[in-house]
Amino acid sequence: MRIEINQKLLAAHTNIVQKAISSRTTLQILDGILLKTVDGKLKLTATDLEIGIESYVDCNIIEEGSIVVNSRIFGDIVKRLPDSTVNISVVDSNINIKCENSEFNIKGSLAFEYPELPLVINQNTFKVPKDLLKSAIRQTIFATTQDETRPILTGVLLEIEEGLGSFVALDGYRLALRSIPIETKENIKIVIPGRVLGELSKILDDTDEEITITVAPNHIIFDLGDTKVSSRLLEGQFINYKDIIRKDHKTSVRVDKKALQDSLERASLLAKEEKANLVRLSIRDDQITIKSNTEIGDVNEQVFCHKDGDDLNIAFNFRYIIEGIKVIDSEEIDLFFMGELNPCIINPTDEENYTYLVLPVRIAKQEDY
Amino acid sequence: MRIEINQKLLAAHTNIVQKAISSRTTLQILDGILLKTVDGKLKLTATDLEIGIESYVDCNIIEEGSIVVNSRIFGDIVKRLPDSTVNISVVDSNINIKCENSEFNIKGSLAFEYPELPLVINQNTFKVPKDLLKSAIRQTIFATTQDETRPILTGVLLEIEEGLGSFVALDGYRLALRSIPIETKENIKIVIPGRVLGELSKILDDTDEEITITVAPNHIIFDLGDTKVSSRLLEGQFINYKDIIRKDHKTSVRVDKKALQDSLERASLLAKEEKANLVRLSIRDDQITIKSNTEIGDVNEQVFCHKDGDDLNIAFNFRYIIEGIKVIDSEEIDLFFMGELNPCIINPTDEENYTYLVLPVRIAKQEDY
Numbered sequence: 018m019r020i021e022i023n024q025k026l027l028a029a030h031t032n033i034v035q036k037a038i039s040s041r042t043t044l045q046i047l048d049g050i051l052l053k054t055v056d057g058k059l060k061l062t063a064t065d066l067e068i069g070i071e072s073y074v075d076c077n078i079i080e081e082g083s084i085v086v087n088s089r090i091f092g093d094i095v096k097r098l099p100d101s102t103v104n105i106s107v108v109d110s111n112i113n114i115k116c117e118n119s120e121f122n123i124k125g126s127l128a129f130e131y132p133e134l135p136l137v138i139n140q141n142t143f144k145v146p147k148d149l150l151k152s153a154i155r156q157t158i159f160a161t162t163q164d165e166t167r168p169i170l171t172g173v174l175l176e177i178e179e180g181l182g183s184f185v186a187l188d189g190y191r192l193a194l195r196s197i198p199i200e201t202k203e204n205i206k207i208v209i210p211g212r213v214l215g216e217l218s219k220i221l222d223d224t225d226e227e228i229t230i231t232v233a234p235n236h237i238i239f240d241l242g243d244t245k246v247s248s249r250l251l252e253g254q255f256i257n258y259k260d261i262i263r264k265d266h267k268t269s270v271r272v273d274k275k276a277l278q279d280s281l282e283r284a285s286l287l288a289k290e291e292k293a294n295l296v297r298l299s300i301r302d303d304q305i306t307i308k309s310n311t312e313i314g315d316v317n318e319q320v321f322c323h324k325d326g327d328d329l330n331i332a333f334n335f336r337y338i339i340e341g342i343k344v345i346d347s348e349e350i351d352l353f354f355m356g357e358l359n360p361c362i363i364n365p366t367d368e369e370n371y372t373y374l375v376l377p378v379r380i381a382k383q384e385d386y
Numbered sequence: 387m388r389i390e391i392n393q394k395l396l397a398a399h400t401n402i403v404q405k406a407i408s409s410r411t412t413l414q415i416l417d418g419i420l421l422k423t424v425d426g427k428l429k430l431t432a433t434d435l436e437i438g439i440e441s442y443v444d445c446n447i448i449e450e451g452s453i454v455v456n457s458r459i460f461g462d463i464v465k466r467l468p469d470s471t472v473n474i475s476v477v478d479s480n481i482n483i484k485c486e487n488s489e490f491n492i493k494g495s496l497a498f499e500y501p502e503l504p505l506v507i508n509q510n511t512f513k514v515p516k517d518l519l520k521s522a523i524r525q526t527i528f529a530t531t532q533d534e535t536r537p538i539l540t541g542v543l544l545e546i547e548e549g550l551g552s553f554v555a556l557d558g559y560r561l562a563l564r565s566i567p568i569e570t571k572e573n574i575k576i577v578i579p580g581r582v583l584g585e586l587s588k589i590l591d592d593t594d595e596e597i598t599i600t601v602a603p604n605h606i607i608f609d610l611g612d613t614k615v616s617s618r619l620l621e622g623q624f625i626n627y628k629d630i631i632r633k634d635h636k637t638s639v640r641v642d643k644k645a646l647q648d649s650l651e652r653a654s655l656l657a658k659e660e661k662a663n664l665v666r667l668s669i670r671d672d673q674i675t676i677k678s679n680t681e682i683g684d685v686n687e688q689v690f691c692h693k694d695g696d697d698l699n700i701a702f703n704f705r706y707i708i709e710g711i712k713v714i715d716s717e718e719i720d721l722f723f724m725g726e727l728n729p730c731i732i733n734p735t736d737e738e739n740y741t742y743l744v745l746p747v748r749i750a751k752q753e754d755y
Contacts, residue, residue: 090682093655097648111683119652123683279466283488286462313459314480314492 018082018107020059022074024116027103028095030061030072033244036216038088039065050091051131053083062134063088068213069134072244083128084112094121134247137233143201144227151221153184154214156195156344156371161211162188169253172208177201185258186211191337191375192261205232208255213248220244262362262374266353268329270300271366272322274350277305278342280318284309285335287316295378296335299386301328308386330386331357332378341373387451387476389428391443393485396472397464399430399441402613405585407457408434419460420500422452431503432457437582438503441613452497453481463490503616506602512570513596520590522553522564523583525713525740530580531557538622541577546570554627560706560744561627574601577624582617589613631731631743635722637698639669640735641691643719646674647711649687653678654704656685664747665704668755670697677755699755700726701747710742
């Protein structure tokens with residue numbers, strides 16, 4: 018292999034595919050990036066066997082070929098080379114990198130040892146604008162579980178029915194649901210690993226440019242043009258989330274999102290000093306009182322609101338309620354309650370596309386409010 | 387105690403005094419900040435018994451008093467309060483903090499338990515512009531040792547003689563010396579803990595405004611106006627650095643600072659993969675060749691220079707040579723060599739005020755270059 022390639026371009030695309038490298042890999046070859054000349058471009062590939070990223074970079078090919086090079090070392094070198102043309106040539110398993118007055122010789126591995134990424138042809142394909150996909154990921158991914166013993170819940174469900182795509186994540190304590198319009202030929206119901214969506218989100222910019230998504234029985238491919246991100250899908254039955262979201266509330270509250278979030282965050286400063294992470298909400302008339310009592314001291318926050326329905330005392334793990342409110346972009350939010358032992362549902366005001374549901378914590382004595 | 391105080395001001399000054407809090411303290415009271423009404427202001431004090439910071443904040447005093455409050459919790463609360471007037475009142479050892487619709491009650495400790503900061507009167511006092519002091523700290527502090535078994539070398543020597551103040555740090559592998567003009571009545575020779583200078587540097591802005599420094603036999607006080615930073619001095623004899631800086635060089639090299647630094651940093655990408663951290667410099671004609679050979683591969687960097695004197699092969703721990711070059715601000719630097727086994731001296735071109743000296747690493751075979 019012998020190529021000439023622009024340093025800035027090579028560094029940018031190396032940085033993209035590096036997101037597929039796992040620090041926990043046990044296969045040494047997976048620490049590497051596969052460089053290969055394909056269709057007049059340099060193709061960079063990295064994978065940890067769950068997520069795979071390949072990226073095509075314009076270059077001048079003098080001799081076709083391929084090599085696997087350690088991702089961290091290659092990335093560090095390329096990033097620090099001068100902003101100029103980089104000459105890469107491979108002899109046997111040695112890679113030579115020249116740029117202006119710098120020359121590196123690095124030991125690589127032969128390309129045939131590198132695993133193939135899944136190839137998906139003629140499957141269900143649809144398009145989604147980058148900014149909508151990015152926002153759907155941001156509003157749901159935090160509600161996946163980190164608990165590896167419940168693998169299906171480490172992923173985000175994507176269910177597409179009749180032009181509506183629903184992204185759903187839940188961990189047994191809260192549920193986040195975001196809907197965006199997606200046109201498909203067939204209905205789709207798949208679970209995408211949370212880690213893959215997190216890495217994908219980092220390389221999506223906030224434009225309405227569309228990306229192409231292809232779904233096969235075991236895989237999904239996000240095609241961003243120069244870059245393709247592929248992932249295996251999680252196997253198993255996702256919880257029937259629709260049954261969880263009930264509508265028979267007894268108390269509804271409309272409140273300024275920032276005011277409530279700020280007050281909850283201040284109350285959590287004391288709550289986080291203790292394991293239970295408990296904040297108590299007392300909703301009376303047009304006021305939410307937020308309290309937390311700990312050994313260090315106590316806090317009392319008042320937030321003005323519009324309330325309909327019954328007065329209510331209810332307690333939450335502050336982390337679960339704050340995380341759901343934080344990702345909402347509207348100025349006002351609506352909170353719906355079905356009593357102190359039932360979940361609270363949070364929606365942006367005047368927006369049907371986001372629902373957050375959070376379970377309360379049961380408090381022994383009502384006098385504690 | 388009862389005061390009214392601006393939230394932004396209180397948060398800024400709390401952040402300043404927090405720099406004196408040590409995470410390694412064993413005395414519980416030293417996790418606290420002392421709040422005390424003094425001369426119509428609120429005085430905040432924090433100390434770990436080595437460094438002490440006190441800061442005066444404008445406020446409206448309704449009732450005089452004092453209290454000690456946990457630094458982290460107080461800092462977190464104050465930072466997150468609304469941008470408005472904060473009411474602080476103390477009853478017994480309880481502190482009540484109110485701001486708009488937020489109210490905190492925190493358990494504090496009584497002020498008499500808090501240690502006194504050193505009081506220094508009628509001692510040797512002089513003035514230094516903030517930006518010069520900040521730059522002198524930046525150019526020397528990194529060369530102090532982290533090795534607690536050589537406590538005197540964890541500090542920076544400040545020697546003032548005949549209008550010239552020399553800041554000196556060394557760790558047995560390299561020495562950094564920065565001189566700035568300082569007028570004093572008497573000569574001074576003290577060693578200031580590196581950690582104190584590091585924290586001081588964070589609160590110095592880059593202006594030529596002067597601060598007042600007072601030196602007593604065991605202490606130094608930096609008076610920034612609203613804020614005073616005091617420190618104990620390190621005891622012991624500092625190495626006679628003047629004997630180390632020799633001038634009988636056999637090779638001198640003038641080189642572009644950024645070009646040399648970039649090449650050394652690229653060469654170090656491979657060198658850092660091995661324990662020795664070794665880069666080899668070969669100086670021939672008007673060229674410096676930098677090499678590093680490791681198991682992963684090798685690198686060869688060429689940097690153009692102007693050389694006078696003998697050709698030379700010499701090796702360094704890349705970290706020591708890069709750190710000294712990095713802090714120099716001039717476009718070009720001069721390197722002076724006295725053979726492969728003697729230190730290299732680095733100066734900014736046309737500037738007498740900075741000297742960096744770094745020891746080479748002895749290489750067994752000259753053929754290795």
